[in-house]
Amino acid sequence: MPGDEGRSAVRSLLRLWPYVRPVRVRMFGAALVAVLASCTGLVIPLVLKWLVDGPVADRDTAGVWAGGALLLGVGVLEAGLFALRRWLSARPLAGVEAAMRADFYQHLQRLPVSFHDRWPSGQLLSRATTDLELLRRFLSFGVTFLLVNAVTVLAGCVILLSQRWTLALVVLGPFVPLVWLCTVFENRYARAARRAQDQIGDLTTLVEEAVLGIRVIKGFGRHRSQARAFRALSGRLLGTELAKARLLARIWAVIMLLPELAIGAALVLGTLQVAEGGLSAGTLVAFLSTALALRWPVESTGFLLALSNEAATATERFFEVLDEPLPPDVLREAGTGTDTGTGPARVPGPAGRPSAGAPSGGRRSGHGDGLRFSGVVFRYPDSPVEDPPVLDGVDLHVRTGETMALVGATGSGKTTLTALVPRLHEVTAGRITLDGEDVGAMRRAELRARVAVAFEEPTLFSASVAENVLMGADAELNPEAGPEPNPGPGPGPGPDSRGGPDGAAAPDEASDADGGSVPLPGPRANGDATATQAALDRALRVSQAHEFVAALPHGARTQVGEQGLSLSGGQRQRLALARAVVARPPFLVLDDPLSALDVHTEAAVEAALREVLASTTALVVAHRSSTVLLADRVALLSGGRIAAVGTHQELLESSAQYRRLMSGSDQPAKEGS
Numbered sequence: 102m103p104g105d106e107g108r109s110a111v112r113s114l115l116r117l118w119p120y121v122r123p124v125r126v127r128m129f130g131a132a133l134v135a136v137l138a139s140c141t142g143l144v145i146p147l148v149l150k151w152l153v154d155g156p157v158a159d160r161d162t163a164g165v166w167a168g169g170a171l172l173l174g175v176g177v178l179e180a181g182l183f184a185l186r187r188w189l190s191a192r193p194l195a196g197v198e199a200a201m202r203a204d205f206y207q208h209l210q211r212l213p214v215s216f217h218d219r220w221p222s223g224q225l226l227s228r229a230t231t232d233l234e235l236l237r238r239f240l241s242f243g244v245t246f247l248l249v250n251a252v253t254v255l256a257g258c259v260i261l262l263s264q265r266w267t268l269a270l271v272v273l274g275p276f277v278p279l280v281w282l283c284t285v286f287e288n289r290y291a292r293a294a295r296r297a298q299d300q301i302g303d304l305t306t307l308v309e310e311a312v313l314g315i316r317v318i319k320g321f322g323r324h325r326s327q328a329r330a331f332r333a334l335s336g337r338l339l340g341t342e343l344a345k346a347r348l349l350a351r352i353w354a355v356i357m358l359l360p361e362l363a364i365g366a367a368l369v370l371g372t373l374q375v376a377e378g379g380l381s382a383g384t385l386v387a388f389l390s391t392a393l394a395l396r397w398p399v400e401s402t403g404f405l406l407a408l409s410n411e412a413a414t415a416t417e418r419f420f421e422v423l424d425e426p427l428p429p430d431v432l433r434e435a436g437t438g439t440d441t442g443t444g445p446a447r448v449p450g451p452a453g454r455p456s457a458g459a460p461s462g463g464r465r466s467g468h469g470d471g472l473r474f475s476g477v478v479f480r481y482p483d484s485p486v487e488d489p490p491v492l493d494g495v496d497l498h499v500r501t502g503e504t505m506a507l508v509g510a511t512g513s514g515k516t517t518l519t520a521l522v523p524r525l526h527e528v529t530a531g532r533i534t535l536d537g538e539d540v541g542a543m544r545r546a547e548l549r550a551r552v553a554v555a556f557e558e559p560t561l562f563s564a565s566v567a568e569n570v571l572m573g574a575d576a577e578l579n580p581e582a583g584p585e586p587n588p589g590p591g592p593g594p595g596p597d598s599r600g601g602p603d604g605a606a607a608p609d610e611a612s613d614a615d616g617g618s619v620p621l622p623g624p625r626a627n628g629d630a631t632a633t634q635a636a637l638d639r640a641l642r643v644s645q646a647h648e649f650v651a652a653l654p655h656g657a658r659t660q661v662g663e664q665g666l667s668l669s670g671g672q673r674q675r676l677a678l679a680r681a682v683v684a685r686p687p688f689l690v691l692d693d694p695l696s697a698l699d700v701h702t703e704a705a706v707e708a709a710l711r712e713v714l715a716s717t718t719a720l721v722v723a724h725r726s727s728t729v730l731l732a733d734r735v736a737l738l739s740g741g742r743i744a745a746v747g748t749h750q751e752l753l754e755s756s757a758q759y760r761r762l763m764s765g766s767d768q769p770a771k772e773g774s
């Protein structure tokens with residue numbers, strides 16, 4: 102029902118109030134000033150009336166000059182007030198946009214992985230950018246001028262009626278059909294606006310995927326089909342935008358035509374009345390200039406209604422994400438101000454500086470029970486109900502200090518099982534315990550302090566190598582949690598300080614890199630930063646990344662990720678591994694961390710990793726027999742359960758499926774290295 106939709110648009114917009122509240126004084130002040138400015142404009146016809154009926158009729162030149170000066174003064178005052186309105190509202194409303202964007206980002210960070218699995222990233226991106234910008238325009242311009250127009254039209258009507266009520270009725274006659282037409286238009290436009298904004302989100306997703314997957318697209322020569330998909334989507338968006346433009350053009354035509362006709366009719370009638378002597382020329386001039394002054398407020402209503410509708414849609418789209426419920430424990434922790442996932446994890450400090458309450462890193466987790474899965478069942482929330490769960494009663498015990506390799510056919514659920522330990526997903530049934538403590542009952546910050554993860558897909562952020570690695574460290578080790586926007590040579594080892602003419606490491610530094618440290622330059626390389634430096638060096642050495650990092654133009658301060666240097670898949674994976682081991686976590690979960698390494702590097706990383714694994718309790722997803730050999734025991738995942746557990750040798754002897762897996766016949770793509 103049209104009426105319902107209209108009301109819901111208002112309801113949607115009212116949800117913005119908590120964001121507007123802090124700047125309400127400035128905003129209403131700005132609106133008041135705008136109303137004043139607009140009403141000042143309405144004084145001009147009255148001055149004109151006085152001018153025509155007074156000094157002009159009396160041929161009083163001095164009076165005409167005075168009237169002209171008065172008109173000029175009123176005009177300047179009106180312009181000054183409008184400028185003041187802009188000054189009053191610009192800064193606070195930019196703040197509103199920033200606050201909304203910050204809330205949106207924080208909520209996205211806190212939402213579970215299952216939400217991000219479900220939502221296309223382009224939809225989120227367009228809501229955080231286009232929609233919020235639209236809302237700022239609505240709040241700074243739309244709301245104000247809806248109010249200004251309403252007050253101006255009302256004041257104008259009073260002036261018109263007081264000048265000549267019969268003529269006023271002629272001018273105001275079209276008002277009723279106009280309101281009705283606007284209501285019809287508003288509802289149609291709201292639907293088109295929603296469609297367009299959703300289509301922008303889809304288009305953003307497509308562009309993002311095309312940019313991220315550019316190698317696949319080029320490698321498989323898919324640019325034509327990709328371009329076709331883009332054209333189809335942008336064609337659809339174009340269609341919607343044209344439909345919007347047509348709707349707008351129609352309502353605009355009506356909004357402009359009806360008042361013009363009415364003013365024309367009033368002009369004819371008024372002139373006749375002046376000719377007959379029933380009306381003074383000044384009154385007619387004042388009447389007509391008031392009617393003309395009301396033209397813009399009436400005409401701009403169509404545009405403002407369109408803007409309001411788009412803003413209502415943008416608000417709905419914004420709150421669709423913000424209304425997504427957070428997991429109860431995240432909510433609780435957010436309420437107590439505890440870290441819920443946006444900051445660096447609190448993990449045990451380096452040797453000699455254990456964090457209070459957390460087990461000291463770099464040693465076995467002692468008398469604990471290790472990592473235990475008991476009757477773990479898991480089904481992806483969006484999977485069809487008739488499908489069996491991915492994991493259907495997993496029982497597995499990784500003893501303290503033990504390294505357990507997890508093997509299984511492609512799609513058997515290995516990644517899913519590892520993701521349950523740091524609670525990227527919540528178990529559907531059963532429990533996972535760390536040293537006897539249920540991970541489901543642990544605070545997330547504490548869980549992250551105990552478990553470090555490295556995924557098969559190594560993600561690097563637009564930050565320096567050091568910051569990327571230290572992301573896995575606690576606050577003490579990680580002096581600068583946020584990424585720096587720019588590398589900047591700074592006081593650190595820029596190309597000049599690293600020696601080589603083209604930024605390559607000088608021979609002495611290269612040899613330093615072999616056995617020494619990859620210095621963190623500048624403010625970090627002093628005093629308290631020694632521990633950070635030591636942890637970083639150790640992690641880089643363990644992951645066999647120290648040599649290539651030392652050879653980077655700015656060493657560990659080199660910017661990597663999207664806005665920095667591109668690294669090879671193997672280099673990225675080694676940095677992700679360094680991130681996982683930097684804090685020497687008591688529990689380590691690695692999802693095939695060596696998959697992108699060449700045989701030579703893999704052997705070197707394995708040797709170093711063996712040292713790390715010896716001091717942690719680890720679950721390592723393995724596709725190659727070389728990774729399996731790092732483990733004390735192997736668990737075979739099949740049919741959603743652990744089908745067999747034993748040493749590599751035992752499983753080779755007892756399990757035909759394991760033999761097949763290791764010989765590569767089950768996983769031709771990954772096995773056989």
Ligand SMILES: Nc1ncnc2c1ncn2[C@@H]1O[C@H](COP(=O)(O)OP(=O)(O)OP(=O)(O)O)[C@@H](O)[C@H]1O
Pocket residue numbers: 218481483484491509510511512513514515516517518
């Ligand atoms: N986000 C998701 N939503 C729904 N189903 C998913 C999701 N992620 C994975 N799955 C499904 O869960 C099953 C297990 O996937 P998983 O990635 O855990 O397997 P895997 O053993 O790690 O495979 P691989 O060895 O190829 O990495 C697959 O059937 C997959 O299609």
